[in-house]
Amino acid sequence: MPLIYPYEPWRFKHDKHHAKTNMLAEDTAWHPVWKEEIDAFPLLRKAIIYAYGPFRPWMSIAHWLTWHFDLSKFKPNETQRVKISLACVFAFMAIGWPLIIHKVGVLGWVKFWLVPWLGYHFWMSTFTMVHHTAPHIPFRASDEWDAAQAQLNGTVHCNYPRWIEILCHDINVHVPHHISPRIPSYNLREAHRSLEENWGKVNCIIAHPKLQRNLANTLNEKS
Numbered sequence: 682m683p684l685i686y687p688y689e690p691w692r693f694k695h696d697k698h699h700a701k702t703n704m705l706a707e708d709t710a711w712h713p714v715w716k717e718e719i720d721a722f723p724l725l726r727k728a729i730i731y732a733y734g735p736f737r738p739w740m741s742i743a744h745w746l747t748w749h750f751d752l753s754k755f756k757p758n759e760t761q762r763v764k765i766s767l768a769c770v771f772a773f774m775a776i777g778w779p780l781i782i783h784k785v786g787v788l789g790w791v792k793f794w795l796v797p798w799l800g801y802h803f804w805m806s807t808f809t810m811v812h813h814t815a816p817h818i819p820f821r822a823s824d825e826w827d828a829a830q831a832q833l834n835g836t837v838h839c840n841y842p843r844w845i846e847i848l849c850h851d852i853n854v855h856v857p858h859h860i861s862p863r864i865p866s867y868n869l870r871e872a873h874r875s876l877e878e879n880w881g882k883v884n885c886i887i888a889h890p891k892l893q894r895n896l897a898n899t900l901n902e903k904s
Contacts, residue, residue: 683773683794684801687766690749693759699862703818703835704826709748711814741806812837812855832859833880838873 694709701707705715719726728736748754755763781790815837821827839853846853850866857864857872864872 683777684798685770685774686745687749687763687770689759689762689766690755693755693763694748695862699859701826702828702831702859703813703820704831705820705822707823708820711810713814713820737810738803738806742802744806745802808849808852811839812853832856835859 697707698709701709705712714725714729719729750767752760752763778790778794781794785793813836818835818837821831833856836855836859838856841849841853851869852858852866854869854873857869857876860872860876
């Protein structure tokens with residue numbers, strides 16, 4: 682609850698992301714900007730050219746709001762569970778935030794809650810983007826999309842410094858996670874080795890020996 686990430690909306694979104702990985706208009710993670718959108722809105726083209734890189738992290742907050750708090754995004758049989766999760770989040774906001782402000786003031790709320798929350802949010806958003814938006818990874822329309830190809834070739838395996846891999850529970854070993862989300866984190870490396878032994882070298886591997894430099898390069902390439 683302190684993270685104000687409602688669990689059930691996240692779970693439904695995550696399940697759909699795995700079911701529709703890199704399918705245009707259906708995947709719930711990152712999307713490329715459509716050519717039709719660029720052609721139809723000249724201001725959007727200028728915004729992407731001049732500001733997309735710096736604004737991208739803040740755009741992820743709009744994505745979080747849309748996919749976690751918009752009830753229209755969910756099926757009728759999902760909305761009751763979604764509402765319960767939202768109620769828990771709103772309860773924390775209604776009780777926790779005033780208590781924090783009462784104890785340490787608005788500036789304390791910013792320092793001890795908002796800034797850590799932004800750090801966590803941008804961390805998760807950056808990981809999601811890096812795992813699914815490398816230049817060689819295709820996004821396809823539903824009539825061209827293939828589930829097996831999307832899971833094998835629509836994700837990126839990343840090598841980070843070991844302390845980061847420990848913090849993220851080896852989710853950087855992302856290809857087997859998309860083959861089966863039920864593989865526990867402690868078995869992802871073994872599953873990855875099995876994939877390479879039985880299917881050959883996984884095509885979409887990007888090594889990141891120096892995290893900051895490579896993430897910066899990735900963001901600049903995409904902006």
